[in-house]
Amino acid sequence: MEELLPSLKGMLKEAIDIDNDALNLTITLTVKNKINGVIAEPEEVGIMLKMYGGLTEEIPMEINIDNENQKIILKFKNEEDFMEIAEIFKKIWDNAIDLLYQAIKSDFSRIKNIPDIDD
């Protein structure tokens, strides 16, 4: 697994486009790899933000999943929330791989900070 990590980071950045629309307070994730079936359940988006993005509180957002076009559209009620999540998305894939790398090396300090995840 460890030897895969550097390439995983690149694969994530390659496979997922992130578009921020500040005017409409939306963030759109587009998965470019062909996915069979459902690309995500809405609750998985929140888990991803908490687990890899360091989100510690609930941010109100509307989550729309467009399986046909492989898009996840997050719509926010205010600019502050939009900005916070947009900031998280700037480095979420790097964070995810770094977290994984640390865990493989038995460094669980950052994992301890992840809030409870309701799987």
Place this chain on the structure above:
Amino acid sequence: MTDPNAIKNNPFIELGEIPEKKYKEGYIIETAYITVRDGVKIAATICLPKGLPPNAKIPTVLTQTRYWRAMELRIPFRWILDSMVPNAPNPEVVTSRGYALIYTDVRGTGASTGSRTTPFSEEEVKDGYDIVEWIIAQPWSDGNVVSKGISYTGITAEMFARNLHPAIKAVIPGHGFWDPYTDVAFPGGCFDYGFIQMWSFIGKNLDLNNPKVFRQVMPDAWLVVKGVKSVKSDKDLELLNEAITQHKSNQYVYEHTLDKSYRDDQILDGSSFDDFSVFAHKQEIARSNLPILAWCSWLDSGYGDAIIHRFMNTPNPHIAILGDWSHGAILPANQFFPNRTTVTPAPRDKVNAWINFYDKCIYGEGIQGKVIYYYTLVEEKWKKSNVWPPFGHNYQKWYFSDNFTLTQEKPESTVGEDSYKVNFRATTGRNNRWWALLGLPITYENRAKVDEKLICYTSQPLESDTEITGQIILCLYLKSTHDDGSIFAYFEDVDENGKITYITDGEFRVIHRKILTENPPYKILIPYHSYKKEDAAPLVPGEITEIKFGLHSTSVLIKKGHRIKIGIAGADKDTFIRYPAEGRPTITISRNSTYASYLEIPIIKKQQEGEK
């Protein structure tokens, strides 16, 4: 093998060069439910070479697991990787060599329906037959099936031979047991509660598709894994949910073993450990006459002994390999080279070697006779033998002597004994050979510090290089203040600078000390203890008793100028349950002309020039 320069007798080289790939475009993944004779649905993941011509027929490698055949990943990992496949051979390598790879969840686990009472149940084994029938009915199958696995899947791979199905052509059990009582659950009659408890806990949560458990025990997996992978046709997950409901009636070994001690205790549904052992079924495996390639490490639990016992007790065409790595060859484990970071050969190269073995069995002349390859620590060389123990094997006695020494001269004095009050804080920690079964590293560090809690005996520097290969036998004449207890014996190398390195160990619960003269259920090279209730007897406090047992197999070169050391403890607190449950015994080891405690060390006499 971690010394890449060790070429001669290297089994991975002798299994042949890696040929050109037959298929170079990758592989496709399908999933299916295979309905077996009683209606249970076995979840299967099938990898086929991409670009396989419609009329092409290929053989199949089958791996049957209880740890999820494939994992549903969390987003975003699910978007870039199809699934994670623990314990299964690399699908890219297998399919590129022109084999289909199928991995299944055994009944009662993963996405398969049904429930389970014991591991490796008769029904689980019989499922193998039905799975073969399904495989050979597929349009791409050439009618040949081989099995492969590590740990649990290694044992299912070997049990697969019991089906006596003509389509089965070879089996590769890796890092599996032969005798679950002595190899893992009760080594020397001591309950390995540490591993068994954790293994049962993990198994239960896997069966209930509860990934939360990983956060505590396997955080790296928790970050990536959402749960077991469903079968694609089960779109609304109805069957997966039904399967998980059925798994709620599963039984787990730990809760049925905690109050047990004996080999013949019934632990689950009237079964004893022997019922799901490999040795109890050795005649069926022999009847299959299937070629076996069995591999493991000296340092992995009691599974190194399993390799030797399988080799000695099965007549099948046989290649056995014993190396110096951790469970599943994930990490190096040679204690003499703690700074090594990788295992050679790499996993991909190992899988290629296994496919070479299958190729020989399916397309070639098969495997003739038996050969065991074993790696000698410190000498850092592969060796091979057609018999076990190998040629030149001879026992050398080392007596416990005064001033905590080991000597080859039997004590002449009529008096001589040493007392030791058992220290129940003594431990080898959680990176020992037993916890290694969970994939943890094997590191016996700071032996000098650990040995302070033990009673130890050390030899003078050896006058020549000495190869020890086999099982050391420890014979203690001791008395105790209590009627129960256990002995943990650590065999170590001490270099010229006083650095102590762990080589092997053995453990034994004293109530099992009776040595039987009848034939054991399989050939062994150490004193035969039945571990049955009828043969158990408490110690008589204050009375000297013979306690004689074997340590786990090893192969090591003790260099000229190094000393050998034996450390004796009465507990290993993070792994084994304590005996007695209460109280703190004092044991007294006799070392005199009447009661001369000793070690019998299997020495390999060096071959002279011209000697065969």
